[in-house]
Amino acid sequence: MTTDTSDAADAAGVFEAHRSLLTGVAYRILGTASDAEDVVQEAWPRWSAADREEVENPRAYLVTIVSRLAIDRLRSARARRESYVGEWLPEPVSDLPDASERAELADTVEFALLVVLETLSPLERAVFVLREAFQLPYAEIAEIIGRGEAATRQLSRRARDHVRERRPRFEADRAARRRITERFLQACAEGDMEGLTGLLADDATLVGDGGGKAKAPLRVLVGRTKVGRFLLSLPSNLERFLASIGVAPGEPRLEVTEVNGAPAALVIVSGRVISTMILDVDGDRVRTVYVIANPDKMSHLRVPDPS
Structure with missing residues (x-):
């Protein structure tokens, strides 16, 4: 034994x-x-x-x-x-x-x-x-x-x-990518269409994953204007989305943190990550925006302490 x-x-x-x-x-x-x-x-x-x-x-x-x-x-x-x-x-x-x-x-x-x-x-x-x-x-x-x-x-x-x-060839180093991610997030938070599209490449794309449970385009969006309009439309659907996944309404908190070893933006409500945005940055422009909002894919994201 x-x-x-x-x-x-x-x-x-x-x-x-x-x-x-x-x-x-x-x-x-x-x-x-x-x-x-x-x-x-x-x-x-x-x-x-x-x-x-x-x-x-x-x-x-x-x-x-x-x-x-x-x-x-x-x-x-x-x-x-x-x-x-x-x-x-x-x-x-x-x-x-x-x-x-x-x-x-x-x-x-x-x-x-x-x-x-x-x-x-x-x-x-x-x-x-x-x-x-x-x-x-x-x-x-x-x-x-x-x-x-x-x-x-x-x-x-x-x-x-x-x-x-x-594979995208990043010309921006990690510090530059973080600065651009922070500026990108600020423009989204302020509803600043001009500032947001100014950060996007002319042929920028947005790939969204809502899994049928959160608002996300079913196909890839192409063009800075389409991408910008979609991103700025997200807050209008927030309350209904929170109710659908059982999260109490609250003021969204936006944080830039490390996801998959690189800077990314998290949308946090009532202490829970409800969405993540990851940017492909080429020089000083955003080439691709990945928006993951499927609640089933949020469980391995850590909520940063409020600064």
Whole structure:
């Protein structure tokens, strides 16, 4: 009994030591924090039941389990998303799931990158994440996805080229992006159409995700005027939206904080995040505005202390 108890404790200790890494892998493959946490939980009984004496590298073994589970879940999720109301965007997070691993991993959860990863196939996405974010050898990735090494290298090259072609190229540094986000938020709060459109590129786009539960355009808006008008129309629908999700009416509080490792704007009412705006900034202009208002995607956003 003592041996069994000790073995179970050792298994749990190893698993917990790798939890943040595993959650980070799953989140990048899936784009949703809640699904990532579920996948990690699914991995535990497999690890607990494994013949761990035969496992030479627990880290690699656990990453393999989680990656395969995440790929399977992503395949089924893609089918469900075909009936999603409007545009589907990744689930934003305040706390990076593997911040303790390496600081440079923060760049691999940039929201704009996660949006681009949505356009890859599940296998391409998994290969990209495992190679580009976690620097796994091709032979190890091939074993995880059940493909030959040559085929895995081809998947990696195709995914990398696709991401390079579509990923926004930020010219503004983080401090500049924060300043622009603050000015953008101030213009929204003041209903300043001229100030707002002055920050937007001529061909600016807005992608909204309300999931059929909050006001959001069903299709991408294009053009600074359309984007500005939509953003300034949001307060008029706030009271009805709050009632629909069971939040007490209150004065909205607007905060700029870190989301997915970069500046973002939160709309907070009665201590609850009800919407998030993430900006793609090119130089001194906003190229894309992502508005996530689906209440199901707000649970992993931390409410900043009032300053």
